[in-house]
Amino acid sequence: MTALIVDGERLVRRLKELGSLGVDKDGRLTRLAATDADKLGRDLFVRWAKEAGLVVFIDRIGNIFAVYETSENAGAAPVMMGSHIDTVIDAGIFDGCYGVLAGLGVIEAVKSAGIHLPRPLVAAAFANEEGVRFTPDMMGSLVYVGGMDVEEALQAVSIDGKLLGRELERIGYAGKLNPGFLTPEAYVELHIEQGPILESLGMQIGVVENLQGISWQRITIDGVANHAGTTPMDLRRDAGYAAAKVMNFVHDLALNHRTEMVGTVGSIHFEPNAINVIPSRATLTVDLRSPREERLLVAETALADEIISISNALGVTVRSETLARTQPVEFCDEIVDRIERAAELRGFKCVRMTSGAGHDAQMMARLCPTAMIFVPSARGISHNPDEYTPDGDLINGAQVLLEVVTDLASEH
Amino acid sequence: MTALIVDGERLVRRLKELGSLGVDKDGRLTRLAATDADKLGRDLFVRWAKEAGLVVFIDRIGNIFAVYETSENAGAAPVMMGSHIDTVIDAGIFDGCYGVLAGLGVIEAVKSAGIHLPRPLVAAAFANEEGVRFTPDMMGSLVYVGGMDVEEALQAVSIDGKLLGRELERIGYAGKLNPGFLTPEAYVELHIEQGPILESLGMQIGVVENLQGISWQRITIDGVANHAGTTPMDLRRDAGYAAAKVMNFVHDLALNHRTEMVGTVGSIHFEPNAINVIPSRATLTVDLRSPREERLLVAETALADEIISISNALGVTVRSETLARTQPVEFCDEIVDRIERAAELRGFKCVRMTSGAGHDAQMMARLCPTAMIFVPSARGISHNPDEYTPDGDLINGAQVLLEVVTDLASEH
Known part of the structure; x- marks a missing residue:
């Protein structure tokens, strides 16, 4: 041959x-x-x-x-x-x-x-x-x-x-x-x-x-749009800051399991997306992948838990939808x-x-x-x-x- | 009267x-x-x-x-x-x-x-x-x-x-x-x-x-667009994650001086902004305000320093432009x-x-x-x-x- x-x-x-x-x-x-x-x-x-x-x-x-x-x-x-x-x-x-x-x-x-x-x-x-x-x-x-x-x-x-x-x-x-x-x-x-x-x-x-198995989610965070100059930090319900928290969490979650996981927030959108307005809404996507189904399930659960604590801590509402999910x-x-x-x-x-x-x-x-x-x-x-x-x-x-x-x- | x-x-x-x-x-x-x-x-x-x-x-x-x-x-x-x-x-x-x-x-x-x-x-x-x-x-x-x-x-x-x-x-x-x-x-x-x-x-x-004095900046972060599934966490230059780091820093900076400072990231944009692509570029705005000029200057310097460390830590390039600046x-x-x-x-x-x-x-x-x-x-x-x-x-x-x-x- x-x-x-x-x-x-x-x-x-x-x-x-x-x-x-x-x-x-x-x-x-x-x-x-x-x-x-x-x-x-x-x-x-x-x-x-x-x-x-x-x-x-x-x-x-x-x-x-x-x-x-x-x-x-x-x-x-x-x-x-x-x-x-x-x-x-x-x-x-x-x-x-x-x-x-x-x-x-x-x-x-x-x-x-x-x-x-x-x-x-x-x-x-x-x-x-x-x-x-x-x-x-x-x-x-x-x-x-x-x-x-x-x-x-x-x-x-x-x-x-x-x-x-x-x-x-x-x-x-x-x-x-x-x-x-x-x-x-x-x-x-x-x-x-x-x-x-x-x-x-x-x-x-x-x-x-x-x-790898792939888990795609869209996360939508609703806060309250307010004036960036007149709203004290303690009285904010900042959907953009909540989005940053989610982004950090996804990154750290994947980094902690780096040999068998990757995690990406590839797209984000703020409303009204103005320099001097606290975002009322942030929409972001999460892409999690792992060759181990068990790891993917654990990560999805951890993200869901984190979403609840972000939502409680920041007074925003957060919902997530599955956009795609394949097993390894x-x-x-x-x-x-x-x-x-x-x-x-x-x-x-x-x-x-x-x-x-x-x-x-x-x-x-x-x-x-x-x-x-x-x-x-x-x-x-x-x-x-x-x-x-x-x-x-x-x-x-x-x-x-x-x-x-x-x-x-x-x-x- | x-x-x-x-x-x-x-x-x-x-x-x-x-x-x-x-x-x-x-x-x-x-x-x-x-x-x-x-x-x-x-x-x-x-x-x-x-x-x-x-x-x-x-x-x-x-x-x-x-x-x-x-x-x-x-x-x-x-x-x-x-x-x-x-x-x-x-x-x-x-x-x-x-x-x-x-x-x-x-x-x-x-x-x-x-x-x-x-x-x-x-x-x-x-x-x-x-x-x-x-x-x-x-x-x-x-x-x-x-x-x-x-x-x-x-x-x-x-x-x-x-x-x-x-x-x-x-x-x-x-x-x-x-x-x-x-x-x-x-x-x-x-x-x-x-x-x-x-x-x-x-x-x-x-x-x-x-x-309040107002400091408006536009921050542009350049990383490398790569496949969200195939790029290990350690090999990424993720402009989106760097943006999340900046957002966290701005929020915490203002929160630490909450009686005399507010800080907001009101607008953000990713490129290419796709669910399965690591962002090559993130553009965000920072709105910092304080009734004390000294505080505003310290905050601007702290943000500039943080930008350098984010850029070094994540292998991205970060530049900022002043969009507006007024004194208190x-x-x-x-x-x-x-x-x-x-x-x-x-x-x-x-x-x-x-x-x-x-x-x-x-x-x-x-x-x-x-x-x-x-x-x-x-x-x-x-x-x-x-x-x-x-x-x-x-x-x-x-x-x-x-x-x-x-x-x-x-x-x-």
């Missing part, structure tokens, strides 16, 4: 070509799900897959599957690779696209080497992973594994007021196949880390053994071991790690044995045009994917 | 009538300086002053002076009362208007009683006190006392892109007189407290002996004593206090002996349609004004 080599130069070239499609009028790479820009990206992937001699299937939610099946392995459960090619607004060129195009490259390497594997190979591009235009995110894979009804998903309304089902028809990607039509033997997703850990540790490959996902030990072994055999410096972000792999893990491979992201930057992974790292990751997948597909 | 009684019923009726003018399409009382709505208010005040037989003067910056002069006292320095009749957006009916209309009522009471005072009386309505449409605030009185050149002020550009000079001409209030054309013997401003102190102490009259103002002891005496003689519960808000009186204090009288504001609410002072309190305040002013105008 070690003779098989992925075509790294082609992979890098394709990433750039795909990344050149869907640039908006402000010069930002923006291929939101089921837009004309998304269609451009999809058409290119489909063209490359067909040029490689693969059969392309589209399911009802718009997931694309490029399948390499031979007469010898037809009907066997395939090994699936994949990710997504939709993007956020003002995106980088690597997020998602890397896993999809590396999957295609792996299949091409196997096919052109004339190797006969006991299992078919699939490179999948899942629909609407980013969730920017239609919620929820990871929709294509969620629907694929049966976590959301396809009819319901097709009724999703975009931020620009369009129905997903109609938009998929419009761009020509409303397929006939029912999501879940293929049950893979295994699913392996290659992705940029989107975080700084590999780079800061000087590692080349991240062996992703689990994925444990990936398949056996695949994780294979990834580590493949990386080590190639002499790549690798480390076992947790995925901090959500990925289609977390959905696919419900359906079949699954794991992920990460490569470094420069400065951890993602969802940004500065997103960057050196070519060498991209090629290393694709090579590990190739070896793990051919390994998995060699067994029956 | 005690036989002189202000017509309280008329004062209350006029406040309501003036407060009914300048309601915008959303039903909000909004008489921004030098707008058509402001003209409506000005025209009504001028009409009432002329109906009372007073001579009305307009100066170049649009200040209105209703003068009651007799052949006996012509040429003597007048005792001036006043405030402003421009409003914020979605204002209450009392702020400013109360002091102007009470001044008019005092003159009418003196005039109709046929009393001959050694000094003329003036009720002034200063232009653009609120500073919402044109900056700076308290512009009319600032220009009047020579703190800003009238030519420069007339070049001020409004939030809707108009020149103040042209707008004053358009509404017919670009007068010919130079600001400062009359130097008063004394200035007394009656105003609602706009704070909760009198109400919470059960007092009827606030004897305002000084006015001490009012005239003698007038303050007279106010207190007048209130006590009438049996009103009164307390000496500091003005937390800025007022035209702070400008007039540069020109002549000055003090202020406060009446309670229900729940301290101001700059809001819920602004409210009971009729009895309004009438009490006007009566104290009448007695102090006739007292001051009786001496030569």
Whole structure:
């Protein structure tokens, strides 16, 4: 197997070509799900897959599957690779696209080497992973594994007021196949880390053994707007100060459990938001993540308790709503071991790690044995045009994917 | 003198009538300086002053002076009362208007009683006190006392892109007189407290002996935007968390000196302000006020030091700009004593206090002996349609004004 080599130069070239499609009028790479820009990206992937001699299937939610099946392995459960090619607004060129195009490259390497594997190979591009235009995110894979009804998903309304089902028809990607039509033997997703850990540790490959659970809350604090100059400190009911207390608490809570928790207040809004008025209302979001469900539950409870004491101490009312909640996902030990072994055999410096972000792999893990491979992201930057992974790292990751997948597909 | 009684019923009726003018399409009382709505208010005040037989003067910056002069006292320095009749957006009916209309009522009471005072009386309505449409605030009185050149002020550009000079001409209030054309013997401003102190102490009259200095800063914190899920707590440069630290510090600083300081963070903005992105930038405002300049300087230095330590501890860069800075103002002891005496003689519960808000009186204090009288504001609410002072309190305040002013105008 070690003779098989992925075509790294082609992979890098394709990433750039795909990344050149869907640039908006402000010069930002923006291929939101089921837009004309998304269609451009999809058409290119489909063209490359067909040029490689693969059969392309589209399911009802718009997931694309490029399948390499031979007469010898037809009907066997395939090994699936994949990710997504939709993007956020003002995106980088690597997020998602890397896993999809590396999957295609792996299949091409196997096919052109004339190797006969006991299992078919699939490179999948899942629909609407980013969730920017239609919620929820990871929709294509969620629907694929049966976590959301396809009819319901097709009724999703975009931020620009369009129905997903109609938009998929419009761009020509409303397929006939029912999501879940293929049950893979295994699913392996290659992705940029989107975080700084590999780079800061000087590692080349991240062996992703689990994925954090995510708890998103919106916290709304109601106080009393009063004149900033005439209201003594003791008589204030300052929603802004209460928000600062929550922000401190979230930060310290995560810092105290830093090896297995992160916590972020990423957005805030004050009303009336005037320099000389005590805020009557502060709205902020809390993003808590942990690879351990128990830790996440404890943190949520601690935050709820803190909210009550802040509310009592400051005379404000505080309410919180859950915006999203996913449980941590444990990936398949056996695949994780294979990834580590493949990386080590190639002499790549690798480390076992947790995925901090959500990925289609977390959905696919419900359906079949699954794991992920990460490569470094420069400065951890993602969802940004500065997103960057050196070519060498991209090629290393694709090579590990190739070896793990051919390994998995060699067994029956 | 005690036989002189202000017509309280008329004062209350006029406040309501003036407060009914300048309601915008959303039903909000909004008489921004030098707008058509402001003209409506000005025209009504001028009409009432002329109906009372007073001579009305307009100066170049649009200040209105209703003068009651007799052949006996012509040429003597007048005792001036006043405030402003421009409003914020979605204002209450009392702020400013109360002091102007009470001044008019005092003159009418003196005039109709046929009393001959050694000094003329003036009720002034200063232009653009609120500073919402044109900056700076308290512009009319600032220009009047020579703190800003009238030519420069007339070049001020409004939030809707108009020149103040042209707008004053358009509404017919670009007068010919130079600001400062009359130097008063004394200035007394009656105003609602706009704070909760009198109400919470059960007092009827606030004897305002000084006015807080104001320090306004904008603080801009630059960190690094990164993925909220994939960036370990130790590797973050979180501008939002740094902002929370500043907010806490400002609050605690003011709370530690609560008898002579207030501190507020009234406005904040995060970038990119997304639930799952560590804020790259936080912009917040700090409003610090104290009646003691020394205290304000110490607080500003402490905040500057804290900013340096936050910046070092969190790896963010922090810069601050001064948006406004005024020194505390001490009012005239003698007038303050007279106010207190007048209130006590009438049996009103009164307390000496500091003005937390800025007022035209702070400008007039540069020109002549000055003090202020406060009446309670229900729940301290101001700059809001819920602004409210009971009729009895309004009438009490006007009566104290009448007695102090006739007292001051009786001496030569």
